Amino acid sequence: xxxxxxxxxxxxxxxxxxxxxxxxxxxxxxxxxxxxxxxxxxxxxxxxxxxxxxxxxxxxxxxxxxxxxxxxxxxxxxxxxxxxxxxxxxxxxxxxxxxxxxxxxxxxxxxxxxxxxxxxxxxxxxxxxxxxxxxxxxxxxxxxxxxxxxxxxxxxxxxxxxxxxxxxxxxxxxxxxxxxxxxxxxxxxxxxxxxxxxxxxxxxxxxxxxxxxxxxxxxxxxxxxxxxxxxxxxxxxxxxxxxxxxxxxxxxxxxxxxxxxxxxxxxxxx
Amino acid sequence: xxxxxxxxxxxxxxxxxxxxxxxxxxxxxxxxxxxxxxxxxxxxxxxxxxxxxxxxxxxxxxxxxxxxxxxxxxxxxxxxxxxxxxxxxxxxxxxxxxxxxxxxxxxxxxxxxxxxxxxxxxxxxxxxxxxxxxxxxxxxxxxxxxxxxxxxxxxxxxxxxxxxxxxxxxxxxxxxxxxxxxxxxxxxxxxxxxxxxxxxxxxxxxxxxxxxxxxxxxxxxxxxxxxxxxxxxxxxxxxxxxxxxxxxxxxxxxxxxxxxxxxxxxxxxxxxxxxxxxxxxxxxxxxxxxxxxxxxxxxxxxxxxxxxxxxxxxxxxxxxxxxxxxxxxxxxxxxxxxxxxxxxxxxxxxxxxxxxxxxxxxxxxxxxxxxxxxxxxx
Ligand code: SF4
Numbered sequence: 001x002x003x004x005x006x007x008x009x010x011x012x013x014x015x016x017x018x019x020x021x022x023x024x025x026x027x028x029x030x031x032x033x034x035x036x037x038x039x040x041x042x043x044x045x046x047x048x049x050x051x052x053x054x055x056x057x058x059x060x061x062x063x064x065x066x067x068x069x070x071x072x073x074x075x076x077x078x079x080x081x082x083x084x085x086x087x088x089x090x091x092x093x094x095x096x097x098x099x100x101x102x103x104x105x106x107x108x109x110x111x112x113x114x115x116x117x118x119x120x121x122x123x124x125x126x127x128x129x130x131x132x133x134x135x136x137x138x139x140x141x142x143x144x145x146x147x148x149x150x151x152x153x154x155x156x157x158x159x160x161x162x163x164x165x166x167x168x169x170x171x172x173x174x175x176x177x178x179x180x181x182x183x184x185x186x187x188x189x190x191x192x193x194x195x196x197x198x199x200x201x202x203x204x205x206x207x208x209x210x211x212x213x214x215x216x217x218x219x220x221x222x223x224x225x226x227x228x229x230x231x232x233x234x235x236x237x238x239x240x241x242x243x244x245x246x247x248x249x250x251x252x253x254x255x256x257x258x259x260x261x262x263x264x265x266x267x268x269x270x
Numbered sequence: 271x272x273x274x275x276x277x278x279x280x281x282x283x284x285x286x287x288x289x290x291x292x293x294x295x296x297x298x299x300x301x302x303x304x305x306x307x308x309x310x311x312x313x314x315x316x317x318x319x320x321x322x323x324x325x326x327x328x329x330x331x332x333x334x335x336x337x338x339x340x341x342x343x344x345x346x347x348x349x350x351x352x353x354x355x356x357x358x359x360x361x362x363x364x365x366x367x368x369x370x371x372x373x374x375x376x377x378x379x380x381x382x383x384x385x386x387x388x389x390x391x392x393x394x395x396x397x398x399x400x401x402x403x404x405x406x407x408x409x410x411x412x413x414x415x416x417x418x419x420x421x422x423x424x425x426x427x428x429x430x431x432x433x434x435x436x437x438x439x440x441x442x443x444x445x446x447x448x449x450x451x452x453x454x455x456x457x458x459x460x461x462x463x464x465x466x467x468x469x470x471x472x473x474x475x476x477x478x479x480x481x482x483x484x485x486x487x488x489x490x491x492x493x494x495x496x497x498x499x500x501x502x503x504x505x506x507x508x509x510x511x512x513x514x515x516x517x518x519x520x521x522x523x524x525x526x527x528x529x530x531x532x533x534x535x536x537x538x539x540x541x542x543x544x545x546x547x548x549x550x551x552x553x554x555x556x557x558x559x560x561x562x563x564x565x566x567x568x569x570x571x572x573x574x575x576x577x578x579x580x581x582x583x584x585x586x587x588x589x590x591x592x593x594x595x596x597x598x599x600x601x602x603x604x605x606x607x608x609x610x611x612x613x614x615x616x617x618x619x620x621x622x623x624x625x626x627x628x629x630x631x632x633x634x635x636x637x638x639x640x641x642x643x644x645x646x647x648x
Contacts, residue, residue: 010509040496062491064491073337078338080295
């Protein structure tokens with residue numbers, strides 16, 4: 001099925017600015033879904049609020065555009081009651097990790113089979129460029145005119161300590177990686193996290209003088225390296241790309257169905 | 271003893287009602303005084319192949335039940351004041367997106383942590399107006415376990431009929447008190463099931479298009495009709511819109527679907543109303559005390575009656591107005607600063623004949639409290 005068939009024409013034109021990284025993510029994600037040969041009826045896409053969260057409107061799946069920060073909680077209810085469906089949850093960094101941080105760590109801890117895709121542009125785009133928990137120290141933003149004093153955290157480290165059983169990172173420059181990683185994340189049985197470093201030229205780029213979207217993507221190329229490549233020896237500050245965690249642990253809805261079997265055997269108790 | 275007679279807490283009566291109504295999925299977070307509901311469902315739901323989820327907070331609980339309702343499940347959550355406050359945003363989402371769900375609030379004293387193990391009826395207005403934006407909502411309560419059971423069944427039926435969240439506003443005394451409950455036989459109470467679309471695959475499905483009778487059929491997530499659900503104003507396809515005509519149409523629909531059916535939705539119980547010169551209006555645990563006063567005085571020949579509210583919202587103004595027409599005094603008995611009193615005053619021709627008997631100290635209102643007010647006004 002060509003990628004266009006996954007798109008809802010009537011939701012277009014999209015709201016994203018020219019050069020925004022989110023369109024690249026959408027493209028890479030649809031390609032992954034196409035290559036996996038998933039039927040549109042078995043995909044539920046759940047999103048929260050923000051530029052990135054508008055993705056759910058544009059695709060022809062079962063789509064749930066919810067409230068800020070809570071997409072994973074809504075998705076958990078869908079998955080619990082219909083475990084055979086594929087749940088994909090695109091989120092921005094603020095949506096997933098500021099207001100939604102609690103749901104993120106607990107969905108990871110439960111190891112419920114959801115695919116969380118975090119488009120990390122280090123800024124609140126929709127509200128006009130305020131700093132996010134991923135902005136990091138020394139960044140200019142609409143609410144940080146003197147530059148940020150907050151520190152960020154590493155999504156991969158957080159995912160790991162919270163219990164995610166799959167975690168990977170790539171960038172909008174590495175479009176092929178986006179597709180291959182999302183494919184693996186969807187196939188993974190358990191909570192999977194995909195961080196995609198994405199550009200917001202309109203705010204983060206402009207406020208921090210990083211140039212246009214091409215120049216910002218060039219930076220993703222320059223400032224990252226594949227896990228295991230020896231580039232890191234030359235420059236310790238390079239951010240790693242690739243799969244950080246991939247392990248098997250009992251999945252939440254599977255464990256629940258085992259519990260149901262036990263409970264049904266004990267029906268007459270109480 | 272017959273198998274379907276039990277001596278239980280109100281919280282358990284609520285659980286029994288929910289299971290009778292066909293509850294499929296419950297998501298919750300422990301909080302006094304509603305925890306027994308969560309605990310009991312963690313036993314019972316897996317036994318019937320249903321779904322029980324303990325979430326990380328009340329926000330997640332509310333969100334999870336909405337998600338599950340979209341796959342066709344009958345869903346519920348239960349909480350108390352602080353958790354109910356946390357649920358408000360997602361509750362508003364359920365109103366906007368018209369998702370059937372049931373929310374139980376076993377009221378404690380508030381604001382804030384307040385008085386977790388003591389009784390209050392302070393969340394009546396929060397149930398009506400806790401979420402932002404204009405809307406209408408159904409809220410019901412009960413004063414005894416048989417009614418707790420039946421309003422819980424009603425709540426599920428109304429949620430499906432009107433595609434709306436329904437709030438069950440019980441209080442600590444009702445939740446924790448032990449009393450007899452007779453569980454009706456299967457089929458004794460009619461159950462309303464999810465109305466599913468009959469539109470066939472490949473035909474344009476409009477998830478927000480009402481039928482002639484006003485009900486809006488749904489299509490489960492995972493089925494063949496893929497559609498969009500959003501908390502933004504939306505058209506009948508679920509497509510976001512800020513077209514003033516569409517916005518106006520939707521907000522009116524959300525309010526009218528409940529307010530225009532108040533005659534069907536609103537329920538009130540009457541005790542000795544026909545010739546009453548003095549009418550007490552009460553609900554929940556307060557109504558038990560009020561009933562006691564009324565029965566006592568009736569037996570001595572006083573023309574006094576009780577209107578017990580089962581439906582709090584939409585407020586049954588038309589019934590109150592009609593029943594209180596000939597009363598000389600109306601006393602609203604409640605455990606707050608007069609949240610229902612204000613509603614009663616606005617629907618009665620002579621507001622000056624309406625008085626309040628209340629208590630806000632975490633203690634169940636007593637016969638003496640009501641007697642004192644009666645002595646002053648009569
Ligand atoms: S504001 Fe930034 S994140 Fe939002 S659409 Fe524009 S470029 Fe993309």
